[in-house]
Amino acid sequence: MAExxxxxxxxxxxxxxxxxxxxxxxxxxxxxxxATESYKQKNFIVVDSKTTDDDLAxxxxxxxxxxxxxxxxxxxxxxxxxxxxxxxxxxxAFPAVLEIPSKDHPYDPEKDSVLRRVKRLFGE
Amino acid sequence: xxxxxKTIVDLFGSLKLVDRSQLEYLDESPTDDQKKSKNNGDLxxxxxxxxDNNQDNKNTENNINIDKDDDEDIDILSSIxxxxxxITYNPIDQKIIEYLNLLSKLYDLxxxxxxxxxxxxxxxxxxxxxxxxxxxxxxxxxxxxxxxxEPKYIVVMNLTQEKQxxxxxxEKETPIDNVESIGLDDKLTEQHNLNESNLRxxxxxxxxxxxxVETETDDGNSDESPFHKEPIQEETIKKxxxxxxxxxxxxKSNGINMFGxxxxxxxxxxxxKFFIEEFKLxxxxxxxxxxxxNLAIEISKLRLEENxxxxxxxxxxxxxxxxxxxxxxxxxxxxxxxxxxxxETNSIELDK
Numbered sequence: 001m002a003e004x005x006x007x008x009x010x011x012x013x014x015x016x017x018x019x020x021x022x023x024x025x026x027x028x029x030x031x032x033x034x035a036t037e038s039y040k041q042k043n044f045i046v047v048d049s050k051t052t053d054d055d056l057a058x059x060x061x062x063x064x065x066x067x068x069x070x071x072x073x074x075x076x077x078x079x080x081x082x083x084x085x086x087x088x089x090x091x092x093a094f095p096a097v098l099e100i101p102s103k104d105h106p107y108d109p110e111k112d113s114v115l116r117r118v119k120r121l122f123g124e
Numbered sequence: 125x126x127x128x129x130k131t132i133v134d135l136f137g138s139l140k141l142v143d144r145s146q147l148e149y150l151d152e153s154p155t156d157d158q159k160k161s162k163n164n165g166d167l168x169x170x171x172x173x174x175x176d177n178n179q180d181n182k183n184t185e186n187n188i189n190i191d192k193d194d195d196e197d198i199d200i201l202s203s204i205x206x207x208x209x210x211i212t213y214n215p216i217d218q219k220i221i222e223y224l225n226l227l228s229k230l231y232d233l234x235x236x237x238x239x240x241x242x243x244x245x246x247x248x249x250x251x252x253x254x255x256x257x258x259x260x261x262x263x264x265x266x267x268x269x270x271x272x273x274e275p276k277y278i279v280v281m282n283l284t285q286e287k288q289x290x291x292x293x294x295e296k297e298t299p300i301d302n303v304e305s306i307g308l309d310d311k312l313t314e315q316h317n318l319n320e321s322n323l324r325x326x327x328x329x330x331x332x333x334x335x336x337v338e339t340e341t342d343d344g345n346s347d348e349s350p351f352h353k354e355p356i357q358e359e360t361i362k363k364x365x366x367x368x369x370x371x372x373x374x375x376k377s378n379g380i381n382m383f384g385x386x387x388x389x390x391x392x393x394x395x396x397k398f399f400i401e402e403f404k405l406x407x408x409x410x411x412x413x414x415x416x417x418n419l420a421i422e423i424s425k426l427r428l429e430e431n432x433x434x435x436x437x438x439x440x441x442x443x444x445x446x447x448x449x450x451x452x453x454x455x456x457x458x459x460x461x462x463x464x465x466x467x468e469t470n471s472i473e474l475d476k
Contacts, residue, residue, distance in 0.1 A: 030274060114416060
């Protein structure tokens, strides 16, 4: 587990254009055009109106299971809602999945998966 | 005037606080008992007498003992701390208190993240307006520099003594290859690079000959004459030395360089600051969430143990599985056991 943890250093971003722009400005982006597989070339994906739920789910799977160098996944909350079944059923320790607000969709604690578990714990 | 008491959390009902503002009213309108004690200047007895009048307060351990000097102010916080030390909690209650504290921290963090992200988006919108003057063009994916790059910030995961994962931000050291240099004169820099490269120098003999010719034709004191022409190589070397000092090494991993670097709009640089702030807060959020999830698992374990004791069962935890030995397990599928799954072999797996 310690060896796995050492490999995982990157932060992946699944979000709309402005969110990804912001995270790239922060210095999180990694691009390697030499990589043979498409999901290894970049650690960010821009989701727009043309992106389907299947594409979203595939991207989530790529960053969680196929890539072994990602420590944290940042995903917009409204996009996580579209693939809620995937996000809830993902129970592995790494990578950590964080739901972040976007420009058009501010943070809603009722939709957060961690806080939903809190409610269940207290019997609501 | 009776002192009003507040409860911290309705879940517990045992721990109570004395409102400081209400305590001050004691001096203004004291009861008979309090009048007597006031004459002595003993606040301790005042509080005790108020607590005795209070019918809800059955547990004597919850009485707050305040030692007061005549001229000193009452430090209620310190008195509450001392009182809390005397109170004994169930292990589950202790865990739940920690859990609720973490939840309040989580709530505060999410508010801060919301603020910094909204400021970042506002400045990004300003940059789009300033740079492009309209809605049609903006800092979109078409504008990004998609050449190979490394991230500026990476995450390092540490395992704590409690077997908890802790994320730390580390600024990645930029390797030499990743650094780009810009000189004042691009042509001169190219020549400079050629001079330093391992390419075979051609026409060196011709150049040397031209040097000799020039030196031969010149008169004495050639260095002092204003019209003295130095050989080409020496000129370029001198200029290149100047450009070396003026060169700025650009860090490719800096996010602003994806959007034009020095030519980027000022609001874009402002938005970068807010997004970096947001990023650091997100890492704190990740650490908080892992600690919350671990606490939730511990609470569910403790509840299982309690339930099993009531039913006369004995539990053993092995590798995230719970084995029940005796008794009828309480098949209560209530939401309280959300972290627990059932197996056919009467062993239960804890859901992380």
